[in-house]
Amino acid sequence: MIDIRPERGHVTNMEITLRIPDELARLLGTIGENERRALEALALEEFRLGHLNRTELRRLLGFGTRAKLDEFLAAHEVFGTYTIEDLERERRDLQRLGF
DSSP states (O other): OEEEEEETTEEEEEEEOOOOOHHHHHHHOOHHHHHHHHHHHHHHHHHHTTSSOHHHHHHHHTOSSHHHHHHHHHHTTOOOOOOHHHHHHHHHHHHHTTO
C-alpha cells in the first residue's frame, strides 16, 4: 500500500507499508531497524539504477555531509562515477573556503 499525502497540489511525503509475518519480522530486527534498512535498500537500488543522484540520495537518507554518504556507499560497495556536477560543486566549496 502506498499512501501519498498531497499538500497544495504536490506530494510532500510518501509512506510505504510492508506486510511481513510477525515471526519473520522478529528475526529481522526492530521496527525502526527494519524501516531504515528498507529505506536504505530502496534508495541504494534507485541510485544504482540512476534514478537518484548523490545529492538526492544524501537528502533521502538524511546524511548531513557528503563524507557520510561516501562512507555509506563504500560500506555497500557502491563506487559511483565522479561527474562534472561533482567537480563543479567541489570547486565552489573550495572557493568558498578560500582555496
